[in-house]
Amino acid sequence: MKTLPKWIRDRLFLFSVVIPTALAFLYYGFIAADVYISESRFVVRSPERQTTSPLGLILKGAGISRAQDDAFVVQDYILSRDAMLTLEKELGIKSAYSRPNGDFLGRFPGLDWDDSLENFYRYYQKVVAVQLDPSSSIATLTVRAFTAEEAQKINQRLLDHAEELVNRLNKRAQEDMIRFAENEVAKAEAKARQAALALADYRNRENVINPEQQAVIPLQQIAKLQEELINTQTQIAQLEQLARNNPQLPVLRKQAEMLKAEIERVSANIAGAVDKSLASKSAEFQRLALEKEFADKMLASAMSSLELARNEAQRQQLYLEHISAPSFPDAAMEPRRVRNILAVFLMGLVMWGVLSLTVAAVKEHVD
Amino acid sequence: MSAVLPEQKLVRSLRIQARVIGALLMREIITRYGRHNIGFLWLFVEPMMFTLGVLALWTALGLHKVVLPIVAFTLSGYASVLLWRNTINRCGNAVEPNRALMHHRNVRIIDLYVSRIILEISGASISFLILSVVFMATGLVGMPDDLLKILIAWFLLAWFSLDMALIIGSLSVLSESVDRIWHVVSYLFLPLSGAFFMVDWLPTYAQELVLWIPTVNCTELLREGLFGNLVRAHYSVGYVVLVNMLLLLPGLLLVRYVGLHLEGE
Structure with missing residues (x-):
């Protein structure tokens, strides 16, 4: 023990830096399962809609208008229980995410015992993400899974369902419009x-x-x-x-x-x-x-x-246009092992600094 | 002679420090609020007057029928401003009036800061609590949606105030201009602090920018706790914790440095 330098023998350092970093090294180095990310991009387009209000025109001129509300519809659908249940019926994603090829923390239900669909929905919202770029209104759909095939398959199915949803909305709007006119005739x-x-x-x-x-x-x-x-x-x-x-x-x-x-x-x-x-x-x-x-x-x-x-x-048809098809990842992009270990180490250092300074400040008080 | 274990020594030191801070706290209460006038009550009267004034203004403008309950919105905004602003401001001038006390060996500079921080945080908290209860009793403010979220937001904001108070406090000992600059900065920071707007009201590109400010995240969480699903709150607790942690380190380092610096004189 005597040969070790003092900063290693320091118990504060041990608990705030050494142990967390070692745990992170163990987890990210040996336990954490590869996560494959499949990405696809699409845009929901509708033919030019006239802005009716002058305020809307001003806002549009200033670039503030929230263009493409329709993209929000698709985003909401993809992250909904409906989409999750459909995927569960078609692909059985719940059991796919519970398989042991995921590590004990990353797979569903993780350290939890609750394997209900409601709990899986929360998990689902973590593995499926839709990001909307507000300026170009391009949506990016990313799906994380423990195998590349699954990630791609889930992404593809979600995209298909989103397209179906758009078509359904179109059909409904058309039918409503035409049915009314036909009634009049x-x-x-x-x-x-x-x-x-x-x-x-x-x-x-x-x-x-x-x-x-x-x-x-x-x-x-x-x-x-x-x-x-x-x-x-x-x-x-x-x-x-x-x-x-x-x-x-x-x-x-x-x-x-x-x-x-x-x-x-x-x-x-x-x-x-x-x-x-x-x-x-x-x-x-x-x-x-x-x-x-x-x-x-x-x-x-x-x-x-x-x-x-x-x-x-x-003319008012909505279109869901694919910009890029669901990718087939040939390598696992997550977890970012070295980066995460480094982050834990740095946070540990900060923690250690704070704790040792606090202890030192307390120790200044003596009889 | 039996060797004193380091743990026992630490507990002994902690006990001494607690006594010092307790004594300083009593001193601060008397100097801060005094015995004349309404003294301690200013803690509630000040934000109450502000909230009522804003309420009157909004009613006169006919804007009180907005989606959010305006009283609760103003109250939460002003209370959070009061929390960070008072805490940080009061530490800007913590050392000078207490200089004489520094002759006691066990009165360290951090004790001066901690006692003031404790006083300001608890003052702002009590004022927020009592005003909320009063407004709730009169029906001007509805029941909060999620108490835990409010508590977490309040805690994070208090933590942020503590970090900033330590940094600004010790810097202003080193250079008097820091205190003056901080006063200007705090006024500039006021509209950005998230007290008087919701992030959701802003355009998307501004939302991303404004969420870099820790206090904005806190007020967003606070309002989600107050209003629940009435508002669409944007925040990240993890980010605030990270920033608070990172700011605490330079805060403590600076205080330590200032302590050595003063002793050297």
């Missing part, structure tokens, strides 16, 4: 059909095609009859002054009367108190015709908005 169609039927029904019932056009001919008739009536009345007036006893006079008088009666009859057909008059039919006809026209226009606009919705849905 169906409603407009029904209305247009109903209006057309009502109009046809009316035509059949009332024996009329278009009262206003049909009124043109009787009106011309009336004009002609009136002309004739005026002629006849002029003749009558002439004869009454020049030849009172002309035998033609009673004939002309009769003719005038007949003409008057005819005019009355025809005009009653067009407009009159009678239900059958074209004028009384015109009001109802106009209403039905207007309704039909309106329904047709509605249908046309619904059709065009359906077309628009289809285009929009196509």
Whole structure:
């Protein structure tokens, strides 16, 4: 013992530096299992979205806007219990991480006894990481595992599921958009059909095609009859002054009367108190015709908005684009053995410094 | 003659030191708060006035309907500022008024610092505790979400204050300008200390920068303890422990150096 230098015999030094460093050396040198890291990169893209608010524009100009909320969705999904449970069902990752090729500290459940899925979820969040680069919105997915194959396989499956999620979101959004437009079209169609039927029904019932056009001919008739009536009345007036006893006079008088009666009859057909008059039919006809026209226009606009919705849905697709596929690590990058041993050693030194200074400060007090 | 074991000697020294610090503590309480005026009560009245003032200001501006309970937010922020600022400031001038006491062999310079640090930390803690209880009783502050997180955050912040107090305290003995510079720095540091903002409110690139500051990590943890899931806190306890550990070493070294330096005079 005497031959050893004083700083080794110092018990503080032993406990704060020598023992921790030795333990770290033992663990990292001989026990700690290799950890392989598989990395993949992807980006979630959506076609340019217009920023609506002026504040948003300003923020975007200042580079503060949190672009790509959609990437957060994917990140959240990958780190969710859902993703973990899916992987557990497909690959049995819980038992894969509990296999003895991991060391007793690194594997699941480590020093814990609790091997529930909830506890595994906490472990899962340690081995799977998604990092979002806020400026480029590129996401990096890293998976740690005790073998290279597993790391790559888990990474690949997670990426596939993330893509499925994006597709599902797309499909849902599209369906919602298009279904709404289609509903509108169906409603407009029904209305247009109903209006057309009502109009046809009316035509059949009332024996009329278009009262206003049909009124043109009787009106011309009336004009002609009136002309004739005026002629006849002029003749009558002439004869009454020049030849009172002309035998033609009673004939002309009769003719005038007949003409008057005819005019009355025809005009009653067009407009009159009678239900059958074209004028009384015109009001109802106009209403039905207007309704039909309106329904047709509605249908046309619904059709065009359906077309628009289809285009929009196509345009607003989210894409999960792979930048780099899950890598197959050919060497274990973790644990960083020398670095960790060194860190423990340095921390031990700091600890030792603090402790020995404290002890020295206490020792300054003597009787 | 029986040899005295080193452990026994250490325990004996510790006992003496505890008595010295205890005596210094009593002296500090009287000089710090005095017997006139409301004395000790200033410890609570000061932060209470500040919190109420901020509350009035926010209410007048109509901003009190924000997501966070503003009283609890202000109180926790001011209390943490009070903790590190008072502790560090009070050590800047710890030696000079107690110079005469240094003639006693067992009054070491570290005892002066430790007694002041203990006094300030416990003062700030008691003030935070009592104000929280008062505000909770009046319903201005809700029940905390996780008491353990609050305690850990408070402990880490107190530890950080201790490190900084030792460093600033001993440096200001060596050079008077350090004390003055520190006062300026502490004002500049005030808005950065995390007392009046949440990291989540900042843009991402600023978040990373601001999380290098240990006090920000502490206040984040403190607020997570207070508000739970209402806030999204960013912090790393490991980082704060590391920084505190690393700062403690130069602190103790400087105190030791100052002790030798003063004795040499």
